[in-house]
Amino acid sequence: MMQHYPILAIMTYFLGAFLIVIFGKNRTVRNAVGFLATAVPLCLLITLVKPVMMGGDIIAYWMGGRVPAGGYAIGIALEVDALSLFFGLLVATAVFAAMLYSFSYMSHDDNEPQYYTLFLMLCGGVMGLVLSGDLFNMFIMVEILTFAAVALTAFRNSVFGALEAAFKYLVVGSIGSSCILAGTIMLYAQAHTLNFAQLSAMIPGNLNLATTVAYALLFIGFCTKAFLVPFHPLAADAHGAAPAPVSVLISGVLTKSGLYGIIRLTYILFRTMNLGTVQFWLVFLGSVSMFVCVTMALAQHDFKRLLAFHSISQIGYVLTAAGLATALGVSAGLYHAMNHTLFKGLLFLCAGAVLHETGTTDLDKLGGLSKKMPHTTVLFLVGAFSISGIPPFNGFASKWLIYQAAYQKGVESGNIGFLLVTICCLVTSTLTLASFVKVTQSVFFGQLPKEYENVREVSFGMRLAMGLLALLCIVTGLFPGLVTTFLTEPAARAVFGANHYINAMMGAGYAESFGLADMLPVSFYSAGVWSPISWLCLLMIMLLAVAIVAVSSKYDQVSALAKTAAAAEAAAVAGPRYGSGSPAEGKYELFFGGEESVYSQVGGDDMFWGFKHNWRHYFSFMHNLHSGIVNDYALWAVIALALAMLYAMIIL
């Protein structure tokens, strides 16, 4: 029975999509179908955790029962090892939360059935991609998800830039998809099979020019899906225009599919990760993505664009960690990938909540929403602390492991470059914090503009989805031991234990018949001991402090006093005591900066003047570079492709 779960998980999404096309006119039916179609795969995958993650099983499903014969895999397979299941779980969780959120978020749009159809198609595409064991099947899933993502980006086509973003994404995304197809077919020409297990047995020993080019093509193809550095403007454009739940899917789910592809390709399919040059390639790409995107994020004025750049920055962390090719590094990278899905999903949903209530995400226009939307503010702060790596939230746990992995790798290899990577990671983390301080100040704190006086808290359904993700952020931060034991370490073992995977699919002894040995002994040595005791102490102290305050109940009296004082003061200012003029033209306003409703927001562009002034040449250079012309982005893609091919030919 167990081996049917993966195909059921994929097909539930597609079935849901088709059912909504047929019966989607009725709101209740539509929501019920949407809920079930996202909840069922999540449950199915959770039941797989025990055998796959803890038991180390690999679930193989051959469509139509066509099992391999004579050492050749003819049928189409679904192959679920710990790595696939790990990404599958991420996808299912993020999708479930986004679906919950959509119910009320999208209720004001027309064409709702089409939205849910595309939404579920996208989910099915990603789920199919990560669970698939067949290269061409993977390509088809890539096309499905690209299509659905483009259509969803342009879904609100009256939104500023939505069409433009969708078109750019379609052009560069199609170039990426064509790369994947060309790479797939070149591998087929060499190995006459499309099955992952068989390919990963045959390819590593038989690298030639054709497979090398295929490697570069597939790599660039998956880079476009993960929006790594030459492709990052597309992510920013697409996120800015898409509805918030779709942004969650694009950043939390779609980029993960690209990452999954890269890890699968480099570690298992080609087994190139024991080469220092390939490690350098991945780490370099990851570090550049990390740094460039975080600086781009600092310069943004739009909430969602800013989040989009951060998204790629965090993907850079994951790729860097995965490129270290140590067990600790891979485990840390996957941990961060999981955390990224959770906190970035949460942040995008918060941005969506702000957009839903105020109608804008422009940082220069917003302000002071914390009084109107207190729950959203708290949830946003949880997400912001998580992404900035503030202990005890989950971002800290994974970043901490990444620093250790990078530094340890540097010490082991004696290469000072890895030290630079560690430093780059740490500085990027602080820059991330800086830009989230900017968002916090510009959106939730500061002064409330007049036109947002009537803003209300978002509906319960939306808060429930955000709360779910926030809870997961805190839980995975407080109990990192559970996460590493049950999720990331099995996945890292699967990454390094490709032979087990091949043999499970193709029959025992198949991998050894090609003379393949597993890459590295897997060790999860980490320099420090992660112990939540310190965080429990922190919580204790905070509780103590709050308790003291509550017992003394001083603040309550004081606040009552303060209120009357403030009211009296406001009345005084508004009253005729300071002359005949209205407060708007009163000359005393200056002295009541915090009290009066003078709109003097510090935020947006001038927020980090001291920092930007020193980097002004860099920022203006980057601004000019991201010209918004689709030809330029296509040119970057072509250059990246050419460089990747060249580099692959030199090193392999």
Next chain:
Amino acid sequence: MTIVMDGLRYLAYILIFPGFLFCFLTGMLLCGIDRKLVARMQKRIGPPILQPFYDFFKLLGKETIVPAAANRTVFLLAPLVGLAAQVVLQLFIPVFHFNAFRGVADVIVILYLLLIPALSVILGAASSGSPYAGVGLSREMVTVLSVELPLVLVLLAVAKTVGNALGTGLCFSLTDIVNYQIANGSLLTRLSMLPAAAAMLLIIPGETGSHPFDAAEAETEICEGMLAEYSGAPLAVYKLSHAVKLLTMTSLFVALFLGGIGGGVMTLLSGLSPAAAGAIGLVLEILILFLLCVVLVAVCVSLLHAVTARLRIEQLFKYYWTVVTGLAAVSVVLAWYGL
């Protein structure tokens, strides 16, 4: 039973030593000494050394005003969170032989914990809705950014030097770093660590926001910036936080570079019984730590305060990312090649 004992022990750590009480007394004393020293350097008489205590208790009795534009919860909670994080940070820094939390005292944890007090001030300021606070918090964030890079480099340099010596390649544990120094002499005596120590000396005033790196709370210019709207008890808590930060940063310096001094104390007491030696040693070590902190405050906070004028925020950033980072980087490179 042991759980209860452990619980009580941790409670004692948190509340008495090296937790709240110790931080409160020592931090405030350091603050008072700093003010006195600056005054003497400027040929003033200056306030009594206990003045910070008086200020603190007086502020506690004052009325707390929450601005109308502020978010009450965050505005009032932020100082407490900041203070709590600051005290937790102090728990992680070993006092020579004494460790409240062995094993978790990791330099990266400390790096991130150092962010929390700054972040709490920033959030508190942001929630107040005041434009002065807005300017102040943007500067504070840039200050944090500026200090972060050299601080990372200093910590990595120390971690690498000790790691080399211990043969593990890297040593992130602050406990091990101090123990190594107790056994083999202070790191400050090494040539390769001198630039890092100098960088750290320049980082301390940046972290604590004293002259010339106090653009974030420039009193004369933006009315104390982030604290502009605070009054009464929350302000007292911030003042306390700031005082504890002085202690934390200087004792971090002691742990990183001067840990070896603790070794001498124990050899002096070698004739006594272990229990007595432990108790007397601890008291002596606390005294030594305090004296060292006073010296450090005198050198890098008071002296700089007395002789320099405030830097503009972009000058501050540039200074940290060029001069101080350069110093720390020299140390890292030297340490990396085992010099």
Next chain:
Amino acid sequence: MILINYLASFFLIVLGLYCIVTKYDLLKSVIGLSIIDYGVNLLIITIGFNPGGTAPIFSFGELNPESFFVDPIPQALTLTSIVIGACVTAMSLSLVIKIREMYGTTDTHEIRRLRG
């Protein structure tokens, strides 16, 4: 014979990329995408082609080790890929129509509201 096919597919892919990179018109970009697609399709077909082979259509028992036929899998892949290519074209053309309605032009240098 086969070599010409490979060269042609390579040429088509490069031509498509060239078109996308240098032509400042949305429609021409779409044409470029299609050309890349054709190039890849030609590549797939060429890989599966065996000179002199028969069509891969057999009934039960007819297949024996001596049968010489072209590889059927690439042909199936090509069919899928053609369908996908048509979808890409349709989708991008519909986007172009909407963009034209909204921006009043199809010049890529005008359509750059999102940048920086």
